[in-house]
Amino acid sequence: MTLGFTLAYLTLIVLIPLAGLVWRSASLGWGGMWHVATDQRTLNALKISFGTSFVAALINVVFGVIVAWVLVRYRFPGRRIIDAIVDLPFALPTAVAGIALTALYSKNGWIGRWLDPLGIKVAFTPIGITIALIFIGLPFVVRTVQPVMEEIRKEVEEAAATLGATRFQTITRVLLPGLTPAILTGFALAFARAVGEYGSVIFIAGNLPYISEIAPLLIVIRLEEFDYTGATAIAAIMLIISFTMLFIINLIQAWSRRRYGYAT
């Protein structure tokens, strides 16, 4: 009975609406999809979305791993508060993050006013989009890598040190390989989230077609033009790429379970 309820609710809320999207894009056919996908404005929007998401996820991997390491290994005043603050992007509504980042990076903002004389424009450019995506993606990397770091056994490092490895060698040759699956998963999660992100980006992006217009925004624009076909096609392309990402994440996890005996 409980299984029946679970399935019924899942079907009504999630599966039927998603099936509607799939059905509608299928009725477009490959030709129709191709037509929308190769439209220059769509292509640029997809390039911007995936490009900025990739860069943001890379930056998040570098700083996310450092943050996780500092939180796991070092003891310093305020560590607990810092640890809690990492989750801020999960809790703060995206629209709030969006206007706050725009205020910070616009020409008169706290950060923008220092960058402006250097000729660096952040707000209303792809750099601004990247900044917003770094904001929302960071906790995915930290929270994926952190628990795995906590599991590292001290003996491994001691063994490496006894065998004459320098600390740098221990970290890069012994610890990092073990963390790689978690780091890859964190990267993929941050990337997947960034590709679909809307609220925090649209304020800081400036939304110039071909230059700083992200794919989710183009879906909204097509909807407002009542071009449901165009909106559906872009959504379908994004979904295909996202599910491929999800599939890759699962592969990484299965691989790491076999290789290292734990899941990330």
Next chain:
Amino acid sequence: MRHELPQPPEPASKTWHPATTESRTARYVLIGIALVFLALFLLLPLISVFYEAFRKGPAAYLAAFADHDALAAIRLTLLVAVIAVPLNLVFGVVAAWTIAKFEFKGKAFLTTLIDLPFSVSPVISGLVYVLLFSSHSALGPWLKSQGIEILFAVPGIVLATVFVTFPFVARELIPLMQEQGTTDEEAALSLGANGWQTFWRVTLPNIKWGLLYGVLLCNARAMGEFGAVSVVSGHIRGLTNTMPLQVEILYNEFNSVAAFAVASLLALLALVTLVLKTLLELRYGAELAANGGH
């Protein structure tokens, strides 16, 4: 009682450190990088919300809430959360119960399906309901003839919110209940409790902190959702604008103080959520331990 251990000999130099940690300099540099990065990317945006909201003084801040549309937005956000969160709470408990306590084929697949809304862009979450209920859809004309409004009305906003917050409670409870197994329930049943009694007196007390944790995150997202709600709302002032949508409208009208004032309430909600979440993790960390982050 700690025994006095013989002190290790004084390190030969000030830079000595155990072989399993970094040098003091490296540690300080890494802590410094982490703190500066978090301050720049997380803390500064949060502070700036309150700074911008109070930029023209407390009177201007409060004036933002005298506005009818702002109040209507606050009411609508609360209404949506009050409907969406309990729906997903009931679903989450039932789904987790089903997955953790029974054996059936396709369990892993079902768990994946429950997580599905997390991997869909919020905009697409809204789009699927537009496709389903718009006047161009199969259902649309019939709904119209019955006088039922879903799209660009409150039901659509509730549906989109239920969709995006769908997995929160379930995914928190599934690992927790799987960890706990069925022995407690079996004991209760063998002592003569019926199914309801077992659930209310045994299962629910076992999972209450995990449940609260899931509800907390579900609520934060329900009140703060922007993309999905924006697509189905139609942006009718005073009627279908939630708080995040009101923030957008005010901001685009260059009414910065009012936009940040409404935003500051949402930021407060986020802070309260974080504090409660941290308290739960500190106090009941062991009971929540089955879930490994997000």
